Amino acid sequence: KRGVGGEGPSLPLPPWHVWGCWCATPVWCFSRLEEHAGGGACAELLSEEPVPLADCCLNPAYGYKLRPQGHCHTCRSGAWGPWGPWTGCSVTCGEGTQRRGRSRSPTGDEDRRGWELRACHLPCCPEPGGWTSWSPWGSCSVTCGAGTQRRGRACADPAPSCGGGLRPRGARGNPPAPAVGGSWGPWGPWGSCSGSCRGSGQSPSRSRSRRCDSPPPSLEPPGAACTGAGTETEPCPGLPPCPEDGAWGAWSEATPCSVTCGLGVVRLRRACDAPPPRHGGRGCPGNSTQRALCGPHGPCPVVHWGPWGSWTPCEQRPWGAMSCQAMVGRQRRTRQCVGHRAGGPPCPTEDGIGTIQLRACYNIHHCLLPGNWSDWSPWGLCTPPCGASPTRKRIRECRPTYPAFPLTVTSVGSPTPINVTFWGSPRPRCPLLDGQHLRVEEERPCLHVLPCPAPHERLLPL
Template sequence: MLLWVIAIVLLTTQESGSQIVDCYRDFDVQSGSCGHRLGRIELDDCCLNPHYGFKDSDGDCDSCRPASWSEWTAWGPCTVSCLEGVRQRRRFCYGIGSCNDTQGLGDLQTKACVEQDCCPVQGGWGEWGPWQECSVTCGTGQKIRERHCSMPPPSCGGTCDGPSREVSVCDTGRVCPVHGGWSPWVPWGPCSASCTEEGHELPVRRRFRSCDNPRPSSDPPGDPCPGLNSERDSCSFLPFCPVPGGWGQWSSFSECSATCGVGEKVRTRQCDSPAPRHGGLYCSGEATSTQLCNTRIHCPVDGQWSDWSEWDRCSRVGKNINCKTYSAGTQRRERTCLHKDFGGDICPGSFIETRICYDIERCKMFGNYSEWSEWGLCKPSCGPNAARARTRECILDVSAYRLEVGPKREKAHFAGKPWRFCRPPNIEKEQTIPCQNVPSCQEP
């Protein structure tokens, strides 16, 4: 039996016999979340379908598929808003077993970032300007004075703390006439009925307001409030008197939704005995009822490619192609289609890959150093010792070789480790600088 199936058996054995889990029909390979809970059943039965997910006693969701990496998440925000910080992204291993990491990428990557190359510098306020004239010619008003953020002015997006405008009360010493003002309408009173009877007049409601916001003055005399102090409104928004709904009979259960693994059977009922009318309440309760069903048939498990093997030695049958022959050969690498079982699809593509090559193993080759590369990712990905590096690469002189070979003009690769003689010989080849504001190493 497949290794991942054996892993399930071992896992359930360690959990004191049959491990009972919450089984889910949907597993999101990007977020690692479970959806559409089917119920609590044995792990072996849930994972008859490799597309399902499950939650055990720790509450975390996992996949029934053989273990593989998720895609990398999007890069997160910069850890600081100005000067140098870092962004991070993660990937997660979901499934039964463990994920291969032949390239040593890990599950966390960190790169440097600069949102703004300077930090805001606050400015200073100048002196207050003179007070402006009072806003009214009688009674009490207000006057304003202003100041400017210019001593010194802020830089790099900075500001001055505090208000740029100050307001003060001013009294003209003259009495103003007070004109009447309406107070807000009081809320509408209740309608004369709670629902509308078909063929009858609509119920009505009333509301009132008072001329006391403010009351008109008598000396000097103010104007009274214009308009009426009451309003009448028809309650046209009321529904017809409601008729609540009632449930009909349950239908028979449907066939099982799955042809392999675990699925559901469903039955339904209609809210039509009677159907609700005129805004009457819909039937309380559920219109559908589900029941777990187990086909006891394992679902197909599609194959997954292993990582490619290393490229083998560049060679050509019956001919020495090393160094000065400048003759092309071929090399190949292979991969294995893993986990296919129960009629699942084979892995797409070929298990063998070949390419045109030149064998430069232990050849004496000359070259020149490149310009500096871009700065790399921060290593390690968290903690106070993270640093990033850039390098110069020895670019070999391959002008004696044909870089496109054969009738299809295939690009040739250079295989093996030559003796490199690069100029200038004593140039600095690597630079390393610390990464700034890197988060501490904690579990996500």
């Protein structure tokens, strides 16, 4: 089902589609990918109905799902999709592990999943306490007639920890608990009314509830349940008469297709004016706009900036390198516009930066500098994420103390200050730490490791 725009011409598929039968796989197609702290997601669904994978991925910037609630994949050939959410911790208390995965767009390789494993910590595990032995009987409270004697014991064998109570019934010296009857807690707030106005038929009402939890009846031995009703209902007070609701008018004509390549959408609009809401009536339910697919219009050109190359050495012509001195030099780096063809769309500029980037610099490459030891880094991920005995590491590094050179300068004839950055890899000098000059590393095993995913989960996208 294509929607507005028709079937479109029969066009050759991008090269990465030829590896298997995934071209005709029905998918849910999205025009935007989002990254966030908890993982990644597809956004802006093109159609409520699935479309062939080949049609969706005519535009490499799109994403897709194999099922509505499934994992989000990218259409860009050979690119990793966004990370999925972390699994729950492998333990309910103490230290365990959790894993997350992401998929690689179809390339013909068998393994198209990546995994990460990390440690997780939950509050300490409750441990119940136990009774000590009874103490000897004490002296009688009287010297003649009927009196009493006392003896005692303590919940200290062992003492409860982390919120634990007594050990289960049957532990040494633990008497049976008495039955506890339930009592009602306070009434909760009144809920919403079942209607917003008074009209013909049944009058709208509202209700509130309470719970038998102050305390709840004991389970062993069974305690008596609360008596009376747990809910209460009454007519809604002060409701106005029912107003007249609005109704939708006819749909407008479709807008032009949103794209000239791949799949796009058209939009239709309608107004709540047949009739409009009156006398405080409700507006029309549903959406005032509707989207439908258009295209496909053929593959989209992949035009994007490649990565920046390395910075050239920091030099000052005609003197060349000026290492370890407060002399301002210049350096540059370049990048390429990937996929650009003559007459085709160019790469977009970012803040006026095209293929060349320049900056002012101080050359501190291989300079001897005083250093200080950093704090411990956060613990890294558990590696290997799917293998035997994963471990995690943290490090401390000897970091250089940079010279107090000016970080901004002004050039002749221009009052605008220019930022200056340090370039190069200096050689810091720190006092010995655990017998090391530059780096100290600590490693520990990951506990309660989750089992590795099944083979079919590793080979196929979610």
